[in-house]
Amino acid sequence: MANSVYARPAEGNVAPGDGWRYRGRGMLQLTFRNNYRAAGARLGIDLVAHPELAADPAVSLHIALDFWTRAGVNACCDAGDYFGARGLTNCGSRTPKVAPIGLADVAARRARLLGVLA
Known part of the structure; x- marks a missing residue:
């Protein structure tokens, strides 16, 4: 289901399985490949290759604080x-x-x- 709902090429989800791979994770629900890429680049973490890290509580907190500040x-x-x-x-x-x-x-x-x- 996630692969259908989140199959959004404009958001970077272009490969089969990207919807599930880059689903919402963490305190503020980081979603879509482009957002995983951008957050990972800012934090120095390869979230595209390792999207599961966004669910780690410590990483999730850093992602949330990064968003909180930038937004x-x-x-x-x-x-x-x-x-x-x-x-x-x-x-x-x-x-x-x-x-x-x-x-x-x-x-x-x-x-x-x-x-x-x-």
Whole structure:
């Protein structure tokens, strides 16, 4: 199923099996060969040859932090723009055309965590 759903040549998935090979992995679900290649290049890890490394907790954290920094997610959080932050991490846009998946869940978890910290 992943091979069909993620068979997107524009995203670098061009070989048979690429959909499954470069499926979403890690804390922020790194997906597609082009994104594995780019993240791996920035982190000095060959994620194209070893895509399973994106599921390793330590590597996944580095990938997530790299994305968080590059996408400017923290600026959204600092401004209280949690819709924008979730849009960046879930839709790739601060102003997505559709509501980000899990927005209500993220808001509820944030409220609960702030209650613990208060």
